[in-house]
Amino acid sequence: MVFTDASMLITEACVKAGADVFIGYPITPSNRFYQYGTQRFPSFLAGPDEITVMQWMAGFSAAGKFPVSATAFPGLALMTEGLNMAYAMELPMLLILTQRLGPSTGSATTGAQGDLMFLNGAISGQYPIPVFSHSDFKDSWEMTYEAIKTAIKFRTPVVLLTSKELVMTNKSFDLSTLKAIEPIEKFSTSVVEPYKPYKTGKEMVPPYIPLGDDKYQVRINASTHNDAGLIKKNDPESMANTKRLKEKFEKRIDEITFFDFDDQKGAQKLIVTYGISADAARDAVNDLRNSGEKVSLLIVKTMIPVPPKVMEIMNRFEKVIFVEENIGGIYKEIIYGNNCPKKVSSVNKIGSLISPSEIVKAVKK
Amino acid sequence: MTKNKILSKAKMPFCQGCGHGIIVRNIAKAMEQLGYTKHDTIIVSDIGCSGLVDPLFDTHSIHGLHGRAPALGVGVSLGLDNRDKKVIIIQGDGGVTIGLQHVLEAARRNIDVTLVVMNNLLYGMTGGQISGLSTQKFKEQKNFEVDVPPFEIVKLAHASGAAYSARATSIKTYTEVLKEAIEVNGFSIVEFSSLCTSYAFKKLDELQEVFEEAEVYKNERIPVKAHRNEKSSLLDRLQRIESDFDSKVKNKIGVVLAGSAGGGVQSAAKLLATTGMFSGLHSTMKGEYPVTVGTGFSIAEVILSKTPVNYTGLEEPDVVIVVSEDGWDKVKGNITEKSIVIMDNSLKNEETENINDKTVFGDFNRKAGKRGAALAALGYWLQDSGTMDVGALKKSVSSHKYSTVLLKAIDAGLEI
Incomplete structure (x- = not known):
């Protein structure tokens, strides 16, 4: 038996699943993620604010590195601009959101479950951002893995929703009950030729190829864009591409259904x-x-x-x-x-x- | 290196006479002359007229948000494995204004990117409003906010640590200045003046009258990269605890430890939890303290149970250990008639003596010191009640960094 907490299990599961970098800005009650992040992630960066954190995360993701951060509502408020950007660009990443009592700064050290309504509308235009929650230590491990897998499979930011007492309470725990986690393959191995950055097949998710690739010319775009990844408004291709952001989850919902x-x-x-x-x-x-x-x-x-x-x-x-x-x-x-x-x-x-x-x-x- | 065309065949999307096209052509020319190919060039674009550049470059591109391109570009640069790739960030004076922090942060870290600022002195897409980089002379002409000076972005970037900061004013120098900036290993920024024929001037010489003069600053610095170091598992570093002792806990008990910050309350609580595990019990622990961790109360709740614990709330504690006034104020409301209360002698008064008939006082602070009082009281309670073997507590302490000091505190408690 060991005496541990869910922050540690989630951090460990992230790295085991193949996450590359933790980009942090300190905030209670996500403190332990930051602390463990420095001790465990292959790369760690201390952002100067949450707006920057989200932009750096998007940059890393566009370059083929899987980024993770952890925050609480005041940080999420600043990150929402970048979260919409990363969502529209279709960049895989994981954001851990530790809920605390609001509104506003509220009580930093008091837990809560108050942020789900915001997340439900966080992406402008009724586009769902996958939000997973965990309910015990086993879930902390498994849902972190599923969250990262979903982020990569669907090329999307994913939120792991938690709260103060879930991640700051220590418990005795038998580690042998945890399933082994293997690194998740990030990049698309098969690309339909001729390659277009946002051209998709029946899986409705564009191939994940990083910026700087030596074979394919990659264009990533947060504004309404066509299959080539260039700004184009009000044409059928761009509208289909925009609608696909919702449809990819609706059509494949069973793959991300957990309860x-x-x-x-x-x-x-x-x-x-x-x-x-x-x-x-x-x-x-x-x-x-x-x-x-x-x-x-x-x-x-x-x-x-x-x-x-x-x-x-x-x-x-x-x-x-x-x-x-x-x-x-x-x-x-x-x-x-x-x-x-x-x-x-x-x-x-x-x-x-x-x-x-x-x-x-x-x-x- | 192979000669490659960086400029695409796309038509320039800018208004007739706009300066942005000239800057785009010069960026492409500089990259071509330096031998960069489409696959090792990454254009990061912002919002505004300058944000229309993606299709003009036959390269990789990423188009983000207003003002955020420098931060996005920093992420891209740090995330690249191949450091021969070049990240060129393009933004306007509006973008620099809204995202100034990102420019200074990139300069402070000296991240290997080149930031091209196309300063047309205004917000062109929304009707020609002035920006934080609109020059003093331009504002005087517009008779708007003349008493507010502009940001001097070239000097600011230099002061923040940029390897290379420059302003280019003569079209003839554009390619060479850009080549110099791009070749810098670190953060480089070049500010260009750009004609906005819709809202500012129709002629280049009018623009030159209001634009600041050319300048170049350098810092000899090594760029900051994102280092990658594989680290060992956090879980492998945890202490393995096997049950060696028995306990008298029938089902489960809840213990609250209350004291002041810096009084070893959290550490004593953790030792109680692991003592439970050495005694074959499941345990949980959570702490509560003000956000200013070094002052005020410090409370910890520990549950010890024969079966795994789901709910960790503790409304009616079985045992309450209080060693300071801060702690007492915080927990007195939770004490019931059934609670066993162990308190420091210093707290003896009419209120504490009458809280219930299960209250015991001991000289924990005086005997074990402020930092050892909570642990001493814990040792006292275990010995007095026989709930768990004191040997299990001592075993918990044995692998601790400060085991000698902690054992002394426990012994002080046992002597009381």
Whole structure:
């Protein structure tokens, strides 16, 4: 057994999966990622601000190096400009977002689950940026790998959504329970000739070839562009290329659908949760079942885009209870909007963790 | 090196008489004369009229955001394995203004890129508004913000550490100045004046009247690169803990340690957690302290359990160890009638003595010192309650960097 934390497992998983460089700007509660980043990543750079961090990340990615950074909402606010750029350019990278209590600077050392709504609209024009969450140490390892794999496979920035207590709490842990992680092949091995930087086949993702390549002339562009990677507006090719940014995820959503579904036979109640609230939900489900209550538990890990399979599960139940450490249920609102059906309720709280007893009470009501 | 055409056959997209086309042609000419090919040239472009250059270069290109091209170009340069490739960043005076920090950062690090600033003194795409690089004489002509001086980007870059900073004013010198800048191993910047026939001047001599004079500055510096060093696994560096001792913990217990910053509270809590692991228990630990880590309270919560712990919240602690006033203020609200409370003698008063009937006072601060008090109180509690073997605590300490000092603190607690 070892005594460790999820920041360390995530950092280690990043490097094992083939991440090349950590570009950091210090912010609480992502401090440990920065610290471990200096100790573990092959390359480390200290950015002067988060706007620069995101630009450097995009530059590294365009040159064929996989970049990782970690921040909290105030940093994300500055990075959003560059995140949109990298998304439009289709550059693989991983951003770890450690949630803390907002709004604004809020409380730097208090955890929260308040940033999902922002991420859901972070890319202008209703384009989904993949957002994964993790709920325990095993997930920290596996979802980091899946996040990097998704970033490379779909040529996209990916956000790993976490929160203060998930990554700053130490636990005893058996490392032998972790699966081995092998480096992910970054570059496209087969290119359809004649090569065009944004020309895609049925997989809907352009080949990943770095700037400076000796065979292919690479053009990368954040403005509306054609297959050649040059600015072109309002022509069918460029519009198809823009629509593809959404379609590539929609058509291949099953490849990036991750959740844990603990279904109890005969249960008509479903608890839906993610991230830091999942641990309390696990304990609550044990308590409820021990007291004879039938209840199922859905821990979602693919937060954005919302996978149809996740909605199918919710649709099967007569009561759905969302558990989230925020003021009114952000994930609930993403799923059901402002017109929530009667069967849906939620347990919410800010300032401290939601406890198992609070969930038990809500489910029994 | 093979002669290669850098300039493409694309039509110049600029207004009639605009100076940008001249600068583009000179960049291409300089690169061609230096022997660069399409595959070892990377153009990084910004937003604005200067951002229309990508198709004019038959090379690699990346088109980013307003003002950010120097930062993007720095990332590209640092990410390249082949350092013979050349990154040329092109931006206008508006781009330099909005992203000034990026220019200074690239200069400070002396990153191997060439930044070409096409200064047409204004924002051409949005109606000719003045920028941070609009010259004083130009603003006087426009009668706008004459009391605000412009940034002198060439001098600023030089002062920040750029290997090469220059302003070129005569078209005849453009190719040579660019060649000199491109050949520099490090950060080079060249500012060019560019005619904006739509919003500024129609004639070159009018422009020359308002533009600053040519200048060149150099710093003898080695460029900063991104180093790559493979490092060992963080997980391999962790201490392996096997269960060697028994414990009297039936299901699980929650312990809160409370003290002041610098009082060894977090370190004592970590030792308690590993003591639990040496005693066959699962453990969790989380700390809480103000953002100013060196002052105020320091709280740590430890859960020790027979089964793996999911939820790590601790609303009603079983044991509370308090060694300072800061700590007391923070935890007193969480103490219940059932909580065992171990407190330092210095905290003895009417309030603390009446918190519940399970409160014990000890002389931890005096016997073990401020830094050892939390650990001494921990040792006292383990020995007094028999919850876990003190031997397991001592084993936890044994591999610690400061094991001698820590063992002394534990022994002080055991003697109380």
